[in-house]
Amino acid sequence: MAAGRVGVSRRNDFYKYSKKEHDYHRNPNRGVELSRDRDRGVTGRNGFDSLSRVSSDVGGRRNVFRVRIGEKELGKLSSGRKIGSQMVDSETSEVDNGVKMNCDRKRKFSPIVWNAEKEVRISSKNGVVSMSTALSHPKLLGEVVSDEVVAVHSDADRIQCLQSSIIESHVVSGSAETAVVEPPACLSSLMPGQRCGRSGEEVEQLEEEVVCSWNIATSRWASESDSPREKCFSDNGNMPKRSKMSSPMDSPSRTLLDGKASSPESGEFQREDSEGDRAESSVTDEVGIFIGRAGGEECSGNELDNNDCMEINDGEDETRVDYQSGLDSEDGNEVHLPVESLPPPQRSVNMLQECRSVFEYDRLNKINEGAYGVVYRARDKKTGEIVALKKMKMKIAETDGFPMSALREINILLSFHHPSIVDVKEVVMDDFGTVYMVMEYMEHDLKRLIELKKRSFSLSEVKGLMLQLLEGVQHLHHNWVLHRDLKTSNLLLNDNGELKICDFGLSRQYASPSKPYTQLVVTLWYRAPELLLGTKQYSTAIDMWSVGCIMAELLAKEPLFQGKTELDQLDKIFKILGTPNKTIWPGVSNLPGFKANFVKQPYNLLRKKFPATSFTGFPVLSDSGFDLLSKLLTYDPEKRITAEAALDHDWFHEVPLPKCEGFMPFFPAQHAQDR
Numbered sequence: 273m274a275a276g277r278v279g280v281s282r283r284n285d286f287y288k289y290s291k292k293e294h295d296y297h298r299n300p301n302r303g304v305e306l307s308r309d310r311d312r313g314v315t316g317r318n319g320f321d322s323l324s325r326v327s328s329d330v331g332g333r334r335n336v337f338r339v340r341i342g343e344k345e346l347g348k349l350s351s352g353r354k355i356g357s358q359m360v361d362s363e364t365s366e367v368d369n370g371v372k373m374n375c376d377r378k379r380k381f382s383p384i385v386w387n388a389e390k391e392v393r394i395s396s397k398n399g400v401v402s403m404s405t406a407l408s409h410p411k412l413l414g415e416v417v418s419d420e421v422v423a424v425h426s427d428a429d430r431i432q433c434l435q436s437s438i439i440e441s442h443v444v445s446g447s448a449e450t451a452v453v454e455p456p457a458c459l460s461s462l463m464p465g466q467r468c469g470r471s472g473e474e475v476e477q478l479e480e481e482v483v484c485s486w487n488i489a490t491s492r493w494a495s496e497s498d499s500p501r502e503k504c505f506s507d508n509g510n511m512p513k514r515s516k517m518s519s520p521m522d523s524p525s526r527t528l529l530d531g532k533a534s535s536p537e538s539g540e541f542q543r544e545d546s547e548g549d550r551a552e553s554s555v556t557d558e559v560g561i562f563i564g565r566a567g568g569e570e571c572s573g574n575e576l577d578n579n580d581c582m583e584i585n586d587g588e589d590e591t592r593v594d595y596q597s598g599l600d601s602e603d604g605n606e607v608h609l610p611v612e613s614l615p616p617p618q619r620s621v622n623m624l625q626e627c628r629s630v631f632e633y634d635r636l637n638k639i640n641e642g643a644y645g646v647v648y649r650a651r652d653k654k655t656g657e658i659v660a661l662k663k664m665k666m667k668i669a670e671t672d673g674f675p676m677s678a679l680r681e682i683n684i685l686l687s688f689h690h691p692s693i694v695d696v697k698e699v700v701m702d703d704f705g706t707v708y709m710v711m712e713y714m715e716h717d718l719k720r721l722i723e724l725k726k727r728s729f730s731l732s733e734v735k736g737l738m739l740q741l742l743e744g745v746q747h748l749h750h751n752w753v754l755h756r757d758l759k760t761s762n763l764l765l766n767d768n769g770e771l772k773i774c775d776f777g778l779s780r781q782y783a784s785p786s787k788p789y790t791q792l793v794v795t796l797w798y799r800a801p802e803l804l805l806g807t808k809q810y811s812t813a814i815d816m817w818s819v820g821c822i823m824a825e826l827l828a829k830e831p832l833f834q835g836k837t838e839l840d841q842l843d844k845i846f847k848i849l850g851t852p853n854k855t856i857w858p859g860v861s862n863l864p865g866f867k868a869n870f871v872k873q874p875y876n877l878l879r880k881k882f883p884a885t886s887f888t889g890f891p892v893l894s895d896s897g898f899d900l901l902s903k904l905l906t907y908d909p910e911k912r913i914t915a916e917a918a919l920d921h922d923w924f925h926e927v928p929l930p931k932c933e934g935f936m937p938f939f940p941a942q943h944a945q946d947r
């Protein structure tokens with residue numbers, strides 16, 4: 273610790289538990305670990321053990337896994353009744369019925385576990401339930417982690433496909449260099465010590481690769497002791513009154529560490545016309561991000577300019593998979609297992625069960641309506657637990673499939689288990705096929721709290737919130753996920769003082785080296801200058817800019833840059849931070865939107881807005897705090913501070929110390945019913 277800094281150490285059993293849980297789930301005796309080759313992509317293609325779900329007929333009581341060791345197929349594991357399936361061999365990339373699948377995409381350095389095909393389509397007789405390959409479709413699982421086979425089965429309704437996808441999101445964990453597959457428990461018990469037929473040496477080597485490479489185990493969350501939240505101030509140095517341990521989130525499942533993020537590296541996706549606080553920027557012809565969408569719902573670029581609003585589409589990868597119905601084939605290698613021996617999901621959500629009905633919940637009141645879903649407060653009829661129900665907007669005809677953004681959000685949220693990321697408990701459906709995400713209920717969002725203005729956040733509260741936010745962002749970035757829509761309305765706070773990031777509809781996995789993505793992301797006021805200037809090659813720095821805007825907003829109680837259009841937004845930024853030039857931001861003049869005739873503002877006036885001492889009502893910020901803010905709002909994305917470095921910033925070590933969750937103030941309930 274740097275001299276002069278004050279350190280507060282607080283043991284937190286929460287993190288201890290995480291470690292234990294994590295170790296359990298990473299126990300090699302339980303899992304099959306697959307190494308990925310840096311140059312060739314996934315080495316599984318050339319003969320390592322693999323396990324993939326061939327099909328998952330959740331409602332139909334049946335799951336099939338195929339296990340391979342190199343050339344040799346161990347067989348299939350299945351449960352329940354025999355179902356029809358149709359196999360697609362990823363080597364030949366051909367479905368039985370002759371429909372070709374595009375399987376030749378090679379991974380370079382991307383750590384991404386699921387990769388999407390530009391166009392993967394398996395046509396269906398019956399209209400089809402469309403599904404995103406981007407989201408861990410068995411095809412993708414096969415492609416990435418194994419030399420595998422994909423069964424395309426259908427007649428399963430949408431949610432079953434979705435569940436299947438989700439299951440795999442729990443089965444596969446990726447990392448920068450490795451993919452770790454946790455097989456079902458039944459598989460472990462079936463092959464004790466055999467580890468899918470690998471020799472001990474091979475396994476050891478494999479494990480070594482896995483251990484040496486970056487993975488979730490090496491992230492800060494694998495450690496019981498290094499949580500930055502341990503720095504936080506708890507008044508008397510004791511555990512706060514409302515400690516994490518008393519929170520409903522303290523279940524093992526909550527603390528369980530999953531591996532690589534589950535977002536697909538599919539193409540981008542189109543979010544639809546927005547109301548409220550998003551604005552659209554422009555729209556290209558390349559819509560169709562919704563899988564199998566009927567079209568006609570896209571926004572027009574002319575509808576834009578509602579300042580705080582956005583739209584996204586880069587049309588990179590329109591991904592389609594249609595499910596074939598009436599599939600019926602099995603070969604002799606199948607092993608039937610009782611349903612009870614199916615793999616426990618890596619968290620408390622039992623995705624192998626048929627998804628429950630939304631009528632298991634009493635809807636209490638509407639919390640909010642965003643562009644992509646209506647959020648209700650609801651009560652679980654069985655347990656009495658209060659939850660948030662997000663009704664995913666479908667906006668589709670029968671044949672259109674499930675919105676990519678919704679799938680992506682569900683998939684990512686189900687895969688991440690982190691104290692700073694909102695927890696999704698399950699996915700439920702109503703009689704009309706509408707899908708709802710059941711989330712832990714969070715009493716407030718930061719935007720509303722800031723708007724209340726009855727009580728501003730103190731410095732130590734801002735620090736506490738910033739720490740929690742940065743931890744969540746760091747976790748996302750460590751897992752190769754960009755949130756791409758960080759803003760105060762997407763930061764929720766509960767009565768335990770816990771901040772959680774929500775709304776992952778725009779998030780996506782990114783790769784290194786980066787490839788072009790849409791620049792039309794992030795709500796305008798929080799959008800990084802490189803995006804505003806039209807770059808398509810961006811990375812985690814865009815989220816860090818948003819974090820800077822959020823920090824400023826928490827301090828000043830109003831958004832820092834409130835532009836009405838993209839140009840106006842740039843103008844607002846330049847007026848405060850000065851106009852960027854080649855000296856402070858090499859390469860800026862090469863960005864598509866850069867104009868030589870931008871208004872010249874040679875000075876950075878940020879300090880005026882956040883002075884060290886103030887008699888004018890401006891928020892006071894120490895040199896250290898200002899240093900962090902400036903580093904977050906640095907023009908050059910290469911120089912912008914990372915979440916990791918920000919967490920380690922001196923500001924969090926100087927008095928006033930960050931306030932622990934348990935010491936955050938109670939805020940008035942948003943809804944009368946909450947009281």
Ligand SMILES: Nc1ncnc2c1ncn2[C@@H]1O[C@H](COP(=O)(O)OP(=O)(O)OP(=O)(O)O)[C@@H](O)[C@H]1O
Nearest residue numbers: 640642643644645647660711712713714717761775
């Ligand atoms: N788990 C939750 N608990 C309580 N309120 C929530 C929860 N999740 C979301 N909300 C509320 O609903 C609002 C909208 O949620 P969310 O951002 O997920 O929906 P959206 O349709 O994607 O919105 P946006 O238009 O911002 O993209 C949030 O700002 C918050 O106020």
